Amino acid sequence: MQFGEGGAGTFSDGKLNTGTKDERIFFVLQTLCEHGAPEDILFDAKPHVGTDKLPQTVRAIREEIKSLGGEVRFNTQMTDLLVKNNAVCGVVAETNGVNETIETAHVILAIGHSARDTFKMLFEKSCVPMEPKPFSVGARIEHRAETIDRAQYGDFAGAPALGAADYKLNVHLENGRGVYTFCMCPGGYVVGAASETGSVVTNGMSEYARDGQNSNAALLVGITPEDFGSAHPLAGIAFQRKIERTAFEAGGGAYSAPCQRVGDLLENRATTALNGSVQPTYRPGVVPGDLRDVLPDYICDSMAEGIRRMGRRLRGFDDPDALLTAPETRSSSPVRILRNETRECPTVRGLFPCGEGAGYAGGITSAAVDGLRCAEEILKQSL
Numbered sequence: 001m002q003f004g005e006g007g008a009g010t011f012s013d014g015k016l017n018t019g020t021k022d023e024r025i026f027f028v029l030q031t032l033c034e035h036g037a038p039e040d041i042l043f044d045a046k047p048h049v050g051t052d053k054l055p056q057t058v059r060a061i062r063e064e065i066k067s068l069g070g071e072v073r074f075n076t077q078m079t080d081l082l083v084k085n086n087a088v089c090g091v092v093a094e095t096n097g098v099n100e101t102i103e104t105a106h107v108i109l110a111i112g113h114s115a116r117d118t119f120k121m122l123f124e125k126s127c128v129p130m131e132p133k134p135f136s137v138g139a140r141i142e143h144r145a146e147t148i149d150r151a152q153y154g155d156f157a158g159a160p161a162l163g164a165a166d167y168k169l170n171v172h173l174e175n176g177r178g179v180y181t182f183c184m185c186p187g188g189y190v191v192g193a194a195s196e197t198g199s200v201v202t203n204g205m206s207e208y209a210r211d212g213q214n215s216n217a218a219l220l221v222g223i224t225p226e227d228f229g230s231a232h233p234l235a236g237i238a239f240q241r242k243i244e245r246t247a248f249e250a251g252g253g254a255y256s257a258p259c260q261r262v263g264d265l266l267e268n269r270a271t272t273a274l275n276g277s278v279q280p281t282y283r284p285g286v287v288p289g290d291l292r293d294v295l296p297d298y299i300c301d302s303m304a305e306g307i308r309r310m311g312r313r314l315r316g317f318d319d320p321d322a323l324l325t326a327p328e329t330r331s332s333s334p335v336r337i338l339r340n341e342t343r344e345c346p347t348v349r350g351l352f353p354c355g356e357g358a359g360y361a362g363g364i365t366s367a368a369v370d371g372l373r374c375a376e377e378i379l380k381q382s383l
């Protein structure tokens with residue numbers, strides 16, 4: 001899910017709205033549209049491609065890159081960055097166990113937020129400055145889609161022209177933590193997004209039609225490097241990994257995810273059966289239990305308080321039968337690779353940390369815009 005052609009975006013939900021403002025956003029939407037994404041992304045205020053339409057769009061972009069002289073290497077990993085006199089001079093690329101040195105003066109490092117081996121390699125080189133970054137942790141909350149539709153549309157719920165309803169909620173708690181919903185997938189599915197064996201991670205997706213029984217969103221609690229228990233630049237990764245492995249064990253060790261009813265979280269008791277009105281969509285399956293066995297208490301307490309308050313804003317959000325499937329640990333990168341105002345690494349000339357993994361984007365559109373801006377900087381240098 002996190003790696004390969006098109007990166008995490010290929011199997012994402014394909015929501016293209018972004019909190020950032022940049023004149024390149026329309027170019028990104030247009031390019032996706034020219035390669036097979038639905039035309040309504042050009043005018044919809046909340047553009048959405050859908051998981052079912054993304055892979056062919058990404059493939060069409062690859063074919064155009066190739067037709068323009070570009071090269072796409074599958075099964076190939078950059079395993080080393082070659083630096084001489086504080087400047088990039090190449091990379092080592094490994095394909096099926098065979099190493100090749102590619103000489104270059106420019107590298108755009110757009111590795112995504114889950115390239116833990118590459119983060120480690122870069123950290124060990126010690127010439128690439130990195131720091132731990134705040135991110136968020138929580139669970140996927142899942143309701144019946146009709147509950148959300150009724151809360152948002154009232155008597156008009158179910159009208160075909162409206163489609164499945166979405167929401168965006170956030171609260172600030174007395175304990176200083178923010179709780180918010182993220183990556184809402186109306187009529188969608190909770191999916192597995194782990195990138196390591198023996199770990200469980202949740203995320204969400206929906207098809208273009210958004211016609212599934214349930215609607216889900218990440219319910220996240222903000223955490224900072226102070227929560228990581230170490231000042232090491234990669235401490236956030238260790239924090240994520242511990243939760244993801246604990247979840248794997250709590251889910252029975254077969255990639256099922258731990259799941260708790262909202263009513264049980266609020267009453268502080270474990271869930272023993274999932275026979276309520278909301279049925280989990282996560283595959284291969286879920287195991288009922290207590291999320292406190294997986295997530296730190298301060299996260300569970302904050303989620304519970306967040307749900308109570310959000311239930312006052314969106315009727316049914318605190319439905320006792322709603323489900324929490326955990327853990328959602330990959331909301332954004334736990335690491336930032338430092339760069340200057342021209343997007344270049346301050347200590348390695350020609351290295352451009354880019355996108356979500358480097359800590360400079362929070363979704364498909366902002367990562368794409370960041371990529372464009374890195375490319376523009378390289379073109380400026382090359383002129």
Ligand SMILES: Cc1cc2nc3c(=O)[nH]c(=O)nc-3n(C[C@H](O)[C@H](O)[C@H](O)COP(=O)(O)OP(=O)(O)OC[C@H]3O[C@@H](n4cnc5c(N)ncnc54)[C@H](O)[C@@H]3O)c2cc1C
Nearest residue numbers: 003004007008009012013014015078111112355356363364
């Ligand atoms: C299930 C799911 C749903 C999502 N839904 C949405 C959504 O609706 N809207 C939204 O905006 N965002 C969504 N996201 C997040 C979105 O996918 C990411 O924000 C976006 O893809 C980040 O782009 P990126 O280019 O920075 O990194 P990525 O897309 O993660 O790409 C990184 C690429 O680098 C490659 N790579 C890593 N290390 C190396 C190496 N050493 N050598 C060679 N290649 C390497 C990886 O294989 C990968 O192809 C979702 C993510 C998931 C998993």
